[in-house]
Amino acid sequence: MENYEVIGEIGAGQFGKVVKIKRKSDNKILVWKQLEYGKMDEKEKSQLVAEVNILREIRHPNVVRYYDRIIDKQNQHIYIIMEYCEGGDLAAFLKNLKKEKETIPEEAIWRIFMQIVLALHEIHHKKIMHRDLKPANIFLDSKNNAKLGDFGLSKKLSDETKFAYTNVGTPYYMSPEQIEENKYNEKSDIWACGCLLYELGALSPPFPATNHLALAMKIKNGKFERLSKQYSDELMRVISWCLQKNSENRPSVDDLLNLPQISMRLREKR
Numbered sequence: 001m002e003n004y005e006v007i008g009e010i011g012a013g014q015f016g017k018v019v020k021i022k023r024k025s026d027n028k029i030l031v032w033k034q035l036e037y038g039k040m041d042e043k044e045k046s047q048l049v050a051e052v053n054i055l056r057e058i059r060h061p062n063v064v065r066y067y068d069r070i071i072d073k074q075n076q077h078i079y080i081i082m083e084y085c086e087g088g089d090l091a092a093f094l095k096n097l098k099k100e101k102e103t104i105p106e107e108a109i110w111r112i113f114m115q116i117v118l119a120l121h122e123i124h125h126k127k128i129m130h131r132d133l134k135p136a137n138i139f140l141d142s143k144n145n146a147k148l149g150d151f152g153l154s155k156k157l158s159d160e161t162k163f164a165y166t167n168v169g170t171p172y173y174m175s176p177e178q179i180e181e182n183k184y185n186e187k188s189d190i191w192a193c194g195c196l197l198y199e200l201g202a203l204s205p206p207f208p209a210t211n212h213l214a215l216a217m218k219i220k221n222g223k224f225e226r227l228s229k230q231y232s233d234e235l236m237r238v239i240s241w242c243l244q245k246n247s248e249n250r251p252s253v254d255d256l257l258n259l260p261q262i263s264m265r266l267r268e269k270r
């Protein structure tokens with residue numbers, strides 16, 4: 001801890017607080033996420049260690065970079081040192097746009113979507129599934145690049161701890177198979193990608209609801225409003241494809257990367 005100077009708290013993440021820090025050796029601005037492992041049982045602790053070990057292997061421009069971890073046995077805290085994302089989380093960004101009655105141009109929507117699909121491509125082939133893809137877990141850097149953060153830590157916490165930590169928000173991006181208590185699979189991340197793509201256009205989730213029951217009914221019904229006419233039919237087609245109720249009918253990450261709107265932008269990046 002003495003290698004870092006605390007600058008200030010910047011948000012209470014799903015699993016404890018996110019603090020902006022400066023690394024004394026080179027003045028680099030980073031953040032740490034503080035987790036109280038004292039409240040976890042043995043299984044969760046070992047899973048958290050496994051998850052952090054996976055996190056440290058991933059180096060990808062669209063995944064929030066993990067740097068280090070500090071275990072403070074005194075107060076039973078673990079500090080996960082990660083990349084600072086100046087733009088904050090996408091949920092706050094969308095909320096602000098909505099307040100200002102602004103919308104995201106389609107070009108920007110495809111760019112954010114491409115970056116999240118690239119991040120999913122990276123973690124899926126490492127056999128990690130996000131399980132909690134949503135605007136609050138996507139962070140923007142100073143160049144407005146989208147980065148997947150905080151993934152996986154939630155997937156292995158057992159229910160009571162997850163309940164204790166998961167913010168009481170409504171699980172808008174829950175897939176039909178998750179509601180049916182079926183196994184979460186990679187296509188559930190694709191469903192969440194469809195919800196994200198929709199929300200980037202509508203600034204609201206595809207299945208808005210005020211309670212879990214109404215939400216579950218809307219998800220199983222699977223109907224959602226078309227986005228405003230400023231958005232193309234291609235965009236709507238990709239959203240509908242990702243939001244297929246039957247997970248087998250949804251695209252794979254590779255199908256999405258082969259979409260003309262994505263592959264064209266990938267070539268531009270090179």
Ligand SMILES: CNC(=O)c1c(C)[nH]c(/C=C2\C(=O)Nc3ccc(Cl)cc32)c1C
Pocket residue numbers: 010011013018031033064082083084085086087088089092139149150
């Ligand atoms: C209002 N929020 C902010 O200003 C904000 C900023 C500038 N950064 C963040 C959050 C993170 C940040 O900057 N890096 C992170 C790495 C992992 C996780 Cl889970 C979160 C962050 C936040 C919440």
